[in-house]
Amino acid sequence: MTSLGLWVVRRPHGVGDGDIAVGYARAQASTSYGLAFFFLVETVGVSFMLAEHPVPHLVMLVLDLYTVLLVLGLHAAAVTRPHVVGPGGLRVRRGARLDLRIPLEAIASARYDLRFPDANKAEDGVLDVAVASQTSVTIELTRPVTAVSLLGRRTEVRTVRCHADEPQAAVAAINGLLPVGA
Structure with a gap:
């Protein structure tokens, strides 16, 4: 819900002075808005169906409106929590669910690399x-970094692949901060 507030006032989370925000939410926007619309239509339909039953009507109305807010909140988290490239390193994020900080000295290279990974096949590292x-962006690391999932599972990674709305600009920003010859 914090992300909804940040989205309304158009303030990104965790982007400081001198940092470059790299958005990634554009690819999921139509799906998020479509889901919110259909949940809203469902809310109206269920409201009419349960109009004669006040208690179930109120319960379903609250649940349905919360669902609409939840879908919008998930999208708002992606919009307000972009990847961040700055002197302190790179932050790769996925809404409020992932925040991986990679120091600049741990980055070997970054390149544009459009992929459609299979969610059922995880590659080691x-x-x-x-x-x-x-x-759309692949970041090769010089040493492993630890990624912590939302539920606390720790994974050592040597390669990070993420999406960026403007992948070439993201790669240029990352490579622009790397030492010459890296």
């Missing part, structure tokens, strides 16, 4: 942060 079932 690779973190796929796909949006709309695609990644």
Whole structure:
């Protein structure tokens, strides 16, 4: 719900002075808005069906409106929590569910690399942060970094693949901060 508030006032989370925000939510926007619309239509339909039963009507109305807010909140989290490239390193994020900080000295290279990873096949040492079932930037690391999932599972990764709305600009921003010859 915090993300909804940030979205309304158009403030990104965790982007400081001198940092470059790299958006990734554009690919999922139509799906998010479509889901919110259909949940809203369902809310109206269920409201008419349960109009003669006040208690179930109120319960379903609250649940349905919460569902609409939840879908919009998930999209707002992706919009307000972009990937961040800055002097302190790279932050690869997936809404409020993932925040991987990679120091600049741990980055070997970054390149544009459009992929459609299979969610059922995880590669050892690779973190796929796909949006709309695609990644567009591959970051190779000089040493492993630890990615922590929302539920606390720790994974050592040597390659990070993520999506960016403007992948060439994201790669240029990352490579622009790397030492010459990296």
